[in-house]
Amino acid sequence: MFHTKANNVRKYAIILSCLLALTVFLSACSNSVDRGSDASSTESSQQETTKDPAADEAKPKTVTDVMGHEVTIPAHPERIIASYLEDPLVTLGMKPAAQWSVANGIQDYLQTDLKGIPTIAYDLPTEAVLSFNPDLLIVSSENTVGNGMYEQLSKIAPTYVLGDKISKDWRQALLKIGELLNKSPEAEQALKEYDAKAKDxxxxxxxxxxxxxxxxxxxxxxxxxxxxxxxxxxxxxxxxxxxxxxxxxxxxxxxxxxxxxxxxxxxxxxxxxxxxxxxxxxxxxxxxxxxxxxxxxxxxxxxxxxxxxxxxxxxxxxxxxxxxxxxxxxxxxxxxx
CATH class of the missing domain: 3.40.50.1980 (Nitrogenase molybdenum iron protein domain)
Known part of the structure; x- marks a missing residue:
């Protein structure tokens, strides 16, 4: 009888030891999971905190031009034709798909930046425009797109009319084109540098x-x-x-x-x-x-x-x-x- 009682004591002791070991193991697993969750949460929080807003991709945007046309500007236009507006494009660090010309003349003063860029006539013949496969047209004057010309051009690519009033003020033209192309900071910086040079x-x-x-x-x-x-x-x-x-x-x-x-x-x-x-x-x-x-x-x-x-x-x-x-x-x- 004594042996039976002793055996029972040993059996309970073994069961208790196993339960204690299991409790410790589960506790350790729980702590590990919590620590992993906390680390993951901390890392995620750090990523959100350090994320550069400028890294967000630009998206197409719909704007209204001076003539009331609703125009969807591509997020990253790469083949722009902006006849007689090449100066602001170059200032913003961009090159057109084709450059303005008249009677075999071009804007010679820009050729350091536009060397090798093909020419297009000032009145933007639709066949010539089409041949360059543009993804955005910026037109300086309302007169250029009269008599159904706008409808023809807008079928080729999104066409934004800047208008004579803005085009004749080169500062406003630069700011507006900078706004359209998501380059407003570059436009504003260029004006600051210009004004500093003028003062000096x-x-x-x-x-x-x-x-x-x-x-x-x-x-x-x-x-x-x-x-x-x-x-x-x-x-x-x-x-x-x-x-x-x-x-x-x-x-x-x-x-x-x-x-x-x-x-x-x-x-x-x-x-x-x-x-x-x-x-x-x-x-x-x-x-x-x-x-x-x-x-x-x-x-x-x-x-x-x-x-x-x-x-x-x-x-x-x-x-x-x-x-x-x-x-x-x-x-x-x-x-x-």
């Missing part, structure tokens, strides 16, 4: 020559044109750099002003300007004998040797960050010794 150039120019007047003349086909103070190189010279517009520009009535105003030799005789910046398209054509006339030679700036002649391939007929920066470089090169 103005300070150097003022120190070198003081406040002087300057005319910008374009000579083509033996005809002089005087640039309006609000556009192209004149906007840089007068607004950004602080030079004074000459009397002939100021005398043109507002309702008669054009971007480039024709000036006869007889009228040019009354020009009062300290400097003349001459964009000479006739020199390349070998027909610049106009500059040999007594009227031209009698101008104040000509007699004083203050004529800066620029090739027609320069940026002085254009607008934009790239154009303006090159114009400022030309001013520094010629007036700041």
């Amino acid at each position: 150039t103005k300070e150097k120019l003022t120190k070198a020559v003081g406040q002087k007047s300057a005319a910008i003349l374009w000579l083509t086909n033996k005809q002089f044109f005087l640039v309006d103070e609000t556009v192209s190189s004149a906007a840089v010279l007068y607004n950004d750099l602080g030079m004074l517009p000459p009397n002939l520009v100021s005398d043109i009535p507002d309702d008669k002003k054009a971007s480039w105003n024709s000036v006869s030799l007889e009228k040019l005789a009354g020009l009062d300007a300290d400097y003349i910046f001459l964009v000479n398209s006739d020199k390349m054509a070998g027909t610049d004998e106009t500059l040999g006339s007594p009227i031209w030679k009698g101008l104040k700036a000509v007699k004083e040797g203050h004529v800066i002649e620029l090739p027609s391939t320069s940026s002085w007929l254009y607008s934009g960050v790239k154009a303006g920066e090159q114009i400022m470089d030309d001013v520094l090169k010629n007036l700041v010794k």
Whole structure:
């Protein structure tokens, strides 16, 4: 009987030991699972915290252009045609599928960035547009898409009309195109850098020559044109750099002003300007004998040797960050010794 009781005690002891071992094992497993869950949760939380918002993929977006068209802009357009808007595209670090041209002429000042890019006529013939297989068209003027042209172009690719009002203000054009292409930070940074360069150039120019007047003349086909103070190189010279517009520009009535105003030799005789910046398209054509006339030679700036002649391939007929920066470089090169 004693042995039986002893055996029972040993049996219960063994069972109790097994239960204790099982309890310890289950407890350990539970702790391990909890620790794994906590680690996984912590790692997930860290990933969410360190995730870069900029890493999110851009998505197509639907916008309304100046003419009321609803246009779906691709997330990452790669074959853009934006005729005569190549300056903002280049500024934003992009290249078009085709570049603007007219009468076999192109924007020469951009060719460092656009070398090898095929050309397309300024009026965007649909057959030519189709041949480039674009995924986005940005059109500068409402006039370009009149008479059913918009419907034809929009069948080829999403077509956004920027409009004359924005296109004529290169700063607004750059910002709008930056917005369309998800490059607003790049557009804003480009403007900051441009303004800093303009400020520095103005300070150097003022120190070198003081406040002087300057005319910008374009000579083509033996005809002089005087640039309006609000556009192209004149906007840089007068607004950004602080030079004074000459009397002939100021005398043109507002309702008669054009971007480039024709000036006869007889009228040019009354020009009062300290400097003349001459964009000479006739020199390349070998027909610049106009500059040999007594009227031209009698101008104040000509007699004083203050004529800066620029090739027609320069940026002085254009607008934009790239154009303006090159114009400022030309001013520094010629007036700041």
